[in-house]
Amino acid sequence: MKNRKITALVGTVMLVSALSACGGGGSAKVGAPPGAATGGETKPAGETGSKAETTPGVTTIKVLNEGAVAIGVGKLDDLFAVKEKEYADAGVSLDYTPGSPVETFPLQYQKIMSEKLKAQNIEVVTEDWGWGEPLIQKQTAGFLAKNIPDIIVGETQMPGFAQQGLLEPFPDDMAADIRENVSPAAWKPMEVGGKIYGLAAQPGVSNLFWNKKLVKQAGLDPDKAITTWQELRDNVKAVTEAGKGKFYGGGVYAAPNFGGYLRYGALIAINGGSFADENGLPAFNSPQNAETVALLKDLNAAHPPGLMVNNNEGSYFDAWNKGQIAYLIDGPWRVQESKTTGIDLGMAPIPLSPSGKPANVTIGAAFHSVPVDAKQKEAAFAYIKAMYSEEIQQLVADSNTRSPILKKIGESKEYQEKHPEMYLHYQAMSGDVTGLPTFAKDNSKAWQMWGEAVVKGIMTDGDIQGILDDAQKRAELVTR
Amino acid sequence: MSQTIKSDFSKRIAEQFKPKYLLAHLVLLGVGLVLLYPLIFMVLAGFFTKTEFMTTVLGLLPIPKAPTWDNYLTLFNGSADAAIRKYFLNSTLRTVYATFWALLTALLAGYVFARLQFRGKNTLFLALLGTQMIPATIALIPTYLQFARWPFAGGNDIFTGGTGILDTWWVYLIGGPSINIMGAFLVKQSIEKLPYELDEAAKMDGAGTLRIIFRILLPLQMPIMAFISITTALATWNDFITPFFYTSSDSLQTLPAAITRLSSAAASPGAVPNWPLIITLSLGTTLPALLLFFFFQKYIVQGLANTGIKG
Numbered sequence: 001m002k003n004r005k006i007t008a009l010v011g012t013v014m015l016v017s018a019l020s021a022c023g024g025g026g027s028a029k030v031g032a033p034p035g036a037a038t039g040g041e042t043k044p045a046g047e048t049g050s051k052a053e054t055t056p057g058v059t060t061i062k063v064l065n066e067g068a069v070a071i072g073v074g075k076l077d078d079l080f081a082v083k084e085k086e087y088a089d090a091g092v093s094l095d096y097t098p099g100s101p102v103e104t105f106p107l108q109y110q111k112i113m114s115e116k117l118k119a120q121n122i123e124v125v126t127e128d129w130g131w132g133e134p135l136i137q138k139q140t141a142g143f144l145a146k147n148i149p150d151i152i153v154g155e156t157q158m159p160g161f162a163q164q165g166l167l168e169p170f171p172d173d174m175a176a177d178i179r180e181n182v183s184p185a186a187w188k189p190m191e192v193g194g195k196i197y198g199l200a201a202q203p204g205v206s207n208l209f210w211n212k213k214l215v216k217q218a219g220l221d222p223d224k225a226i227t228t229w230q231e232l233r234d235n236v237k238a239v240t241e242a243g244k245g246k247f248y249g250g251g252v253y254a255a256p257n258f259g260g261y262l263r264y265g266a267l268i269a270i271n272g273g274s275f276a277d278e279n280g281l282p283a284f285n286s287p288q289n290a291e292t293v294a295l296l297k298d299l300n301a302a303h304p305p306g307l308m309v310n311n312n313e314g315s316y317f318d319a320w321n322k323g324q325i326a327y328l329i330d331g332p333w334r335v336q337e338s339k340t341t342g343i344d345l346g347m348a349p350i351p352l353s354p355s356g357k358p359a360n361v362t363i364g365a366a367f368h369s370v371p372v373d374a375k376q377k378e379a380a381f382a383y384i385k386a387m388y389s390e391e392i393q394q395l396v397a398d399s400n401t402r403s404p405i406l407k408k409i410g411e412s413k414e415y416q417e418k419h420p421e422m423y424l425h426y427q428a429m430s431g432d433v434t435g436l437p438t439f440a441k442d443n444s445k446a447w448q449m450w451g452e453a454v455v456k457g458i459m460t461d462g463d464i465q466g467i468l469d470d471a472q473k474r475a476e477l478v479t480r
Numbered sequence: 481m482s483q484t485i486k487s488d489f490s491k492r493i494a495e496q497f498k499p500k501y502l503l504a505h506l507v508l509l510g511v512g513l514v515l516l517y518p519l520i521f522m523v524l525a526g527f528f529t530k531t532e533f534m535t536t537v538l539g540l541l542p543i544p545k546a547p548t549w550d551n552y553l554t555l556f557n558g559s560a561d562a563a564i565r566k567y568f569l570n571s572t573l574r575t576v577y578a579t580f581w582a583l584l585t586a587l588l589a590g591y592v593f594a595r596l597q598f599r600g601k602n603t604l605f606l607a608l609l610g611t612q613m614i615p616a617t618i619a620l621i622p623t624y625l626q627f628a629r630w631p632f633a634g635g636n637d638i639f640t641g642g643t644g645i646l647d648t649w650w651v652y653l654i655g656g657p658s659i660n661i662m663g664a665f666l667v668k669q670s671i672e673k674l675p676y677e678l679d680e681a682a683k684m685d686g687a688g689t690l691r692i693i694f695r696i697l698l699p700l701q702m703p704i705m706a707f708i709s710i711t712t713a714l715a716t717w718n719d720f721i722t723p724f725f726y727t728s729s730d731s732l733q734t735l736p737a738a739i740t741r742l743s744s745a746a747a748s749p750g751a752v753p754n755w756p757l758i759i760t761l762s763l764g765t766t767l768p769a770l771l772l773f774f775f776f777q778k779y780i781v782q783g784l785a786n787t788g789i790k791g
Contacts, residue, residue: 073730127728130740138725141621145628147643314753322537341535 058123059379062149065128066366068202068401069109076114076124083107098394099414105399112395116386122379148371150380156258158367159189160438162197163280168370168377169195174385182388183426186405189362189435190369201387202402203365204331205428206266208232208351212344214326218242225348229295232327232351236302239326249302250325254458256451259313261436262363263329264454266350267292269359269434275450280440282475284450285468291353293457293464300458309455331363332425336401347421349428359432397422403429442478449475519766526551526760533756551760563730564738564761570723571734571765574652575716582660582712583705589659590667591693595679605668608661620725627655627726651726663708670704671697706779710772717769735765 065073072079087094087104096102117124127149129138136157142148143166154161161167170178175196178187185205190198212222218239226232236249243249252267254260261275268274273288283289300308303325307316319325321341328334329350338345349358368387370380386392393406397415403426404410410426439446453471457464496505520541525533527547536545555564593605628644635642645651674697682696698705720736727733739761 073728128730129728130724134724134740137620141624141725144621145625145644145646146640147628147646314755318534321534323535324537340531 058121059376060123060125061151061376061379061383062125062127063151063383064149064153065126066153066368067131068364068366069106070126070128071106071110073126073128076110076126079126080107080111080114096395096398098391098398100398101400102395102398105395105401108395109392112389112391113383113386116389116391117379117383120379120382122382124383143371143373146373148373150370150374150376151368151383152371153366153368155365155367156262156436158198158369159192159435160443161369161371162190162192163438166372167197168372168374169197170199170384171381174381178388181407183403183405183407183410183429185360185362185365185429185433186388188433189365190367198367198369199384199387200362200365200367201392201405202396202399203405203429204333204363204402205360205425205433206263206329206331206350206363207334207425207428208348209328209330209334209338210346211320211323211326212346214239214243214247214323215346217247218326222344222346225346226351227348228351229353229356233295233298236299236327240302243326247323248304248319248325249299250320250327251299251302251308252296252329253308253313253316254296254300254454255309255311255313255316256448256455257311257313258436258447260309260451260454261447262361264292264296265361265436266329266359267295267353269361269432270350270356271353272356274437276437276439276446280438281479282439282446282450282472284453284475285465285472287465290465290468293454293468295353296454297458297464309458332403332422333364333401335421335425336399345421347424349424357432358428359434360428362433362435365435405429439475439479441480445478446475449478519763519770522759522763522766525756526555526763528756530754530756551757554757555760555764564735564764566731567733567735567738570732571717571736574734575713577653578716579709579712582663582708585659586663586667586708587693587698587701587705589661589664590671591697593664594668594671595676608659609665612661616721620721623655624726627651647727647729647732649732651722651732655722655726660708660712663704663712666704666708667701670701674700703779703782706776707782710776710780713772714769717772718765735761739765 071083083104084094084107087107092103094104094107096104096108102108114124129135135154139148139152139154139157139161142152143161152161158167169175178196178199182199185203186200187196187198190196208226210222215235216222218235219242220235220238226235232251236251239247239249252264254264265275268289271288271292273286273292274283277283296308304319307319307325310316317330320328320330321337321343323343335345335347350360352358368384370377370384374380388406390406390409393404393409396402397404397409397419400419400422403419403422404415409415410423410430415426416423449471453467456462457467460467495501524542524544527549528536528542528544529546529548529550532544532546533542536542557564589608593601624646627646629639630636630644630650631638633642633650634644634646634648636644645654678696679692682692687695718736720734720740723732723734723737724740727737739758
């Protein structure tokens with residue numbers, strides 16, 4: 001009896017101490033209600049005074065970081081000095097004049113954003129929720145708990161969030177402005193039911209890149225852009241033969257993951273195929289898709305064994321950076337990166353199939369959206385508006401890593417002359433561009449079935465059409 | 481005497497060089513090298529610059545042409561992007577706290593299930609053990625909701641309206657270390673092997689339950705306690721899910737979570753990964769755990785042997 005009492009007492013003390021620590025006075029330390037305004041002060045959700053002090057009379061929005069422009073986590077204004085010191089210590093010039101090259105792109109991006117928002121009494125607190133699968137899991141939990149930042153960012157998951165009604169549609173006037181002045185690649189994949197739900201300030205689409213040195217070693221003209229699938233087949237074969245196991249023709253990454261789908265999705269689109277129909281049901285086994293998989297199979301023969309379908313994306317691009325593959329279909333960042341790696345780069349639109357038309361899939365597009373549970377929606381939309389402002393878009397143009405999305409800058413003569421390669425990319429962004437579809441049900445399982453079927457088609461001698469038919473049947477069962 | 485010892489030692493050494501042992505040793509050496517290779521690779525990769533690592537076709541042993549200390553300096557001094565000391569301190573505090581809590585709960589719960597008699601004891605114990613069968617990933621979202629709905633915390637009006645204990649130290653203090661079920665199981669097994677007369681003798685001398693637990697039984701559980709400490713400390717030190725998923729502020733990050741952030745930021749569009757730095761930071765996370773394991777591994781075997789689990 002005594003033992004029981006003691007055990008119960010110990011348990012009760014533990015529970016009470018745990019609970020009391022969180023309640024009452026504890027809550028003051030834990031944080032103010034999300035977005036609750038007190039005397040003109042707005043606290044971001046979950047922020048304690050010790051983490052990110054906010055300014056009275058100013059609306060504070062919480063924004064998830066996009067890796068390419070991230071400078072740290074916390075109140076934006078507090079991060080500038082640290083980042084400037086880091087650049088200065090590394091001997092990087094902090095100067096930036098619009099229209100000239102920029103060495104400190106993320107810093108300048110955030111400074112412009114901060115200035116533009118400050119003028120509207122808005123300040124930004126950034127958070128880092130990672131990228132890829134961890135980000136999706138955390139966002140899903142955040143939606144369920146209604147604990148979600150004012151601006152969320154993501155890639156392939158974002159259209160799905162929009163379809164599920166988790167995102168706020170852009171105000172009509174803003175949507176009209178975007179349709180008129182912004183390149184479709186920046187918003188078209190986030191258009192659901194005639195409404196726009198997200199915008200990427202610097203999306204990418206894929207182009208064909210080639211390592212001129214390797215192409216030349218194969219006896220091919222390194223300055224001649226190839227335009228057809230057959231030429232691509234021939235050239236990768238020629239380079240592979242010339243490489244004698246030291247380097248290969250390459251082509252495109254085709255692993256069963258989004259990194260693969262985003263890249264060879266452009267080939268699918270060019271050939272008139274698709275992953276899903278307009279209702280989100282699988283459309284795996286079209287003859288166009290089978291033709292594309294047949295091309296992938298041929299390209300696979302021009303890669304080191306297993307590399308093309310290696311689930312680790314890094315290994316594939318490592319081979320490109322190290323001059324082991326000659327051709328690559330990838331996003332625009334290759335232009336700037338080749339300057340670091342010293343690769344003499346050729347760039348052209350993706351070659352077309354015999355009956356194909358130019359088309360593309362957005363890649364590396366960090367779509368920014370406002371969740372329906374955001375606490376500061378108006379300020380959040382002001383943030384998105386700043387993303388396609390002239391100042392930000394001029395900076396994107398000057399970075400030479402991506403193309404601007406603002407037509408006024410992308411289509412200017414100055415841009416075409418200063419950035420001829422990236423102008424090619426801008427043109428590709430302005431054509432028939434889509435995002436990856438979200439399947440009606442069990443999205444990840446349907447993608448898995450597609451990915452596995454493609455790998456089977458590439459790696460085995462099985463009949464490609466038969467493999468896709470089988471995947472179609474199985475995917476129909478999970479998506480209907 | 482010393483002559484005899486020396487001669488025994490020489491004999492043993494000579495024995496090891498006999499063909500039948502030599503082959504075994506060579507195989508073991510080979511396996512050892514294979515197991516050690518990732519660590520060697522990590523140490524060497526830390527001397528690369530980002531560009532050289534990205535553009536060089538690495539040999540079996542990656543030797544940089546232009547070695548740099550920058551990555552190791554960042555590991556020890558931190559940088560603007562990675563406040564390593566802060567993360568290290570958070571990792572240490574979290575590990576110490578979780579280990580202490582695991583020991584306490586394992587001992588108390590182990591005692592309760594080994595010595596006390598109450599209705600439904602076996603069912604309750606089986607239910608507790610059953611929770612160990614649930615994969616941790618399934619519990620992620622429910623746990624997130626539990627933290628977000630924590631009563632009266634983070635602006636919550638009873639259960640809703642705020643952020644609960646998310647993104648606060650309470651995630652680590654309350655959420656991280658729950659009752660250490662596996663530890664409780666081991667302690668239960670071990671205590672059950674001890675004669676009940678020990679407890680009775682202590683009672684006759686006037687000892688209460690807590691005195692029996694902490695003064696009589698605990699000293700006999702030291703190998704188990706060491707085992708629980710090591711396994712809990714290693715698991716907590718390496719855990720990146722809890723800080724990554726339930727906290728967002730930089731001030732709450734631990735080393736593995738910070739490294740995950742750096743890696744995932746590198747995977748986001750357009751960001752060029754600094755793999756040598758990421759590898760060096762990973763090495764920094766791994767080393768304390770490795771050292772802990774290296775010096776205390778014998779307790780793991782000893783601890784398991786005491787529970788009667790080891791054959």
